Amino acid sequence: VLGFRSHTLLLHDDRTSAENRLKAVNGSLKQVYRTTDAHPIILSLDGLEGPGDYALNRRAALTLVLAKGGQVVRSVALTDTGQHNVPQLREWVEEIAGKIPSDPEELRRMIASNLPKSGDAVRELAVNQGVQLQRLRARLARLESGQMNNRMQQRRPQRMKRDAPNAARRPVAERNPAKPAVKREGAPPDDADLQSSLRAFIRKTNSDERLDDIFADITARASESPELTRQTREMFRLVLSLKDRYGTPHAHELAKGFLDKHPAKRNR
Incomplete structure (x- = not known):
């Protein structure tokens, strides 16, 4: 409804292995698919190289292909992906889908223009959005409850904690078992x-x-x-x-x- 739709394709040289991997990944994301417009990850049948017409960089961890009106607008090969890519990705998406309006009336018109034409599709979208809204409300309630508990804890007078009667008799190692520390060696590069x-x-x-x-x-x-x-x-x-x-x-x-x-x- 915001003018943008995404699809994720996995490239792999072993179809059986890739299908098993996707079953696990898509299974863990099943709830996400039910409550959002996201689509399950699908396997490309063009092998590890991908569709020949796209001339994908085999060394890329991820290739982003942006299209509008049936035409590819931008193709970007990413070798290192993370949060640092988010601002640039948002800019690229906004180039083809436009920015989300800050004005409520403009946002309403935008959503209305992108609603599915089929009544059944609109009904399914409404159900999914309702479920997602309920999940957000539940999460917000948990956050507010946690903040309230923190404030109540801060108001309580501090009390001295008493050890159990036999705590002093137990060896220190038994009361505070030490976890083996991981010996970290080397260092990240500066380059x-x-x-x-x-x-x-x-x-x-x-x-x-x-x-x-x-x-x-x-x-x-x-x-x-x-x-x-x-x-x-x-x-x-x-x-x-x-x-x-x-x-x-x-x-x-x-x-x-x-x-x-x-x-x-x-x-x-």
Whole structure:
């Protein structure tokens, strides 16, 4: 109803694997699809390269194709996606769909002009919007309730907490079990290109082929100077020290291979 509709296509070289992955992803987003205008992610049948006419960049993590009136207006290959892209994405969308009016009457006219022509489609849209509105109201009520509880807690006089009668008898380690600390090694790079590559490299959704492409870019950048090699080495040490958070097993193998090939020089 706001003049914009989106579709998401997944490119993959293994159809069976991709279909299984999409079942899990779309299943977890089922409630979102029911209460919004979003469409389920679908699998492209054109393989990993995508439709030939689009000439997609295989190294891109995401390609944004904007169209209006059946014509492609803009195609952008993104290698590093995140919150920093939101302002630019909004600008591109507004170029083809226009800005959302701030005036209520203009907004009403805009929505009215974009309503479905079919009565059944309008009815379904109204139901979905009603469900979404109820969810927003429930969330707002929870937020307001939490704020009220916080204010009440602040008004209560502070009281001394008493330990249980046998608390002093228990060993300190038993009362406060220490969690094993993760030993963090290495450091993120200062170089902007390596920073961007690192964010792309540590995604757990990367395929091995995608990782090989990213790794090739990283090693090419690292070879430009000893300082960039050092930053890359520290970057990969960081990845390997946080395996549970960063990267896939293949990413860890690539990182270890780089460290084996470029060991740190020891001071004599």
